[in-house]
Amino acid sequence: MKIGLLGHGTIGAGVDRIIEEISCMEVKSVMSLEVDDSFRDRHVEDIDTIVNDPEIDTVVEVMGGVEPAFTFTSKALKAGKNLVTANKALVAAHYKDLIALSEEYGGAFRATASAGGSIPWLVNLERAKRVDQILNLSGIMNGTTNFILSKMKDEGADFDDVLKEAQCLGFAEANPAADIDGPDIRRKLNISANVAYDVLIAEDDIPTFGIRNVTAKDIENVSSLGLTLKLLGVSGKTDAGVYAYVEPTLLPGSDVIAHIPANYNLIRYEGKYAGVQSYMGEGAGRYPTAYNVVEDLFDILAGTKHFYSTEARETVPDNSIPVHRYYVRTGAESAALSGITEEQREGFVLTKPVSVQEMHGVIKDILTSDPAAFMAGIPE
Numbered sequence: 231m232k233i234g235l236l237g238h239g240t241i242g243a244g245v246d247r248i249i250e251e252i253s254c255m256e257v258k259s260v261m262s263l264e265v266d267d268s269f270r271d272r273h274v275e276d277i278d279t280i281v282n283d284p285e286i287d288t289v290v291e292v293m294g295g296v297e298p299a300f301t302f303t304s305k306a307l308k309a310g311k312n313l314v315t316a317n318k319a320l321v322a323a324h325y326k327d328l329i330a331l332s333e334e335y336g337g338a339f340r341a342t343a344s345a346g347g348s349i350p351w352l353v354n355l356e357r358a359k360r361v362d363q364i365l366n367l368s369g370i371m372n373g374t375t376n377f378i379l380s381k382m383k384d385e386g387a388d389f390d391d392v393l394k395e396a397q398c399l400g401f402a403e404a405n406p407a408a409d410i411d412g413p414d415i416r417r418k419l420n421i422s423a424n425v426a427y428d429v430l431i432a433e434d435d436i437p438t439f440g441i442r443n444v445t446a447k448d449i450e451n452v453s454s455l456g457l458t459l460k461l462l463g464v465s466g467k468t469d470a471g472v473y474a475y476v477e478p479t480l481l482p483g484s485d486v487i488a489h490i491p492a493n494y495n496l497i498r499y500e501g502k503y504a505g506v507q508s509y510m511g512e513g514a515g516r517y518p519t520a521y522n523v524v525e526d527l528f529d530i531l532a533g534t535k536h537f538y539s540t541e542a543r544e545t546v547p548d549n550s551i552p553v554h555r556y557y558v559r560t561g562a563e564s565a566a567l568s569g570i571t572e573e574q575r576e577g578f579v580l581t582k583p584v585s586v587q588e589m590h591g592v593i594k595d596i597l598t599s600d601p602a603a604f605m606a607g608i609p610e
């Protein structure tokens with residue numbers, strides 16, 4: 231297998247390094263903005279050099295972002311090359327287009343590292359679907375936010391201090407919005423739900439509430455309820471439809487997710503026959519992520535031609551289906567919140583069971599007058 235590598239950053243350099251030890255694969259050409267000595271002799275300036283190289287059968291895209299990644303990967307697929315990517319932004323935005331191009335031109339398309347980093351999550355969803363019906367899936371899909379919440383719980387630390395520590399350790403980006411506000415999880419949830427239920431959900435249709443506003447006092451409050459706070463992506467499929475949302479969630483000690491430490495991820499699905507299957511591992515990082523990219527390359531060598539899902543029926547998630555209580559902390563007066571409050575505690579309220587759709591609407595409204603408000607779901 232001769233590979234054209236698009237991007238030689240954190241993941242690209244890891245892929246290049248792992249493949250050095252694999253005799254049946256070779257990174258023939260590398261495209262990136264900066265060049266270093268490790269690939270200077272293989273560097274190419276232009277995607278067309280890779281696309282028009284008949285020796286290159288496979289393109290690995292690890293540049294990130296939607297454009298120019300989509301333009302480059304489309305060109306590669308149209309030239310009949312196989313495509314492996316770790317780029318969740320690309321796959322969430324162009325899921326249907328990439329599957330269609332792969333089917334039309336015959337190149338394989340795999341993206342296991344785009345949801346779960348090192349975790350063999352999408353490949354197992356794909357296997358599970360052959361036999362089982364996926365009823366729901368959920369989990370910790372972002373290590374940075376789990377690191378922050380775990381530290382806040384264990385040390386009683388403030389959000390800003392732990393975020394700075396995560397940035398120093400390289401777990402969090404200089405601009406942490408994609409992690410702490412939830413878009414990173416939303417994309418992984420989007421891809422997972424698309425694969426699990428053979429649907430095509432638009433990213434913006436997934437209501438998302440992150441942990442930017444969580445305080446040490448919130449952590450103390452939820453501990454007083456005997457619960458642990460985690461930021462989860464959740465989706466499911468019922469006779470009434472598909473639902474999907476991202477929100478801080480309060481879990482009892484009996485739930486294994488409450489105990490996932492540091493920057494680890496745990497993602498699980500519930501199958502009609504298999505029951506609950508959980509996958510834990512490193513959801514990011516150079517070698518863990520590069521590992522799963524190379525696993526995809528081996529799957530292609532072994533003859534896997536298709537993506538995890540061949541159908542993609544456009545579906546708008548119906549978040550009136552999931553109903554549960556919420557913890558809400560706000561200083562704002564809200565008639566809508568008063569109408570759903572079941573219990574007033576000191577500094578926070580517990581709501582009656584309400585739909586995810588309703589509560590995300592209520593908190594959006596509250597944030598206009600109290601930008602520091604916080605909420606977390608309490609699953610039944």
Ligand SMILES: NC(=O)c1ccc[n+]([C@@H]2O[C@H](COP(=O)([O-])OP(=O)(O)OC[C@H]3O[C@@H](n4cnc5c(N)ncnc54)[C@H](OP(=O)(O)O)[C@@H]3O)[C@@H](O)[C@H]2O)c1
Binds near residue numbers: 240242265295347
């Ligand atoms: N980092 C993780 O732990 C992780 C985990 C799972 C998935 N992913 C995904 O993997 C992908 C890569 O992430 P990363 O952390 O490796 O990013 P990164 O360190 O920023 O590397 C991106 C690479 O792409 C190159 N690049 C960017 N735009 C380009 C362009 N227009 N033309 C040519 N080269 C271009 C960059 O070149 P320069 O270096 O010269 O700028 C760099 O080599 C992303 O989609 C990310 O979501 C990452």
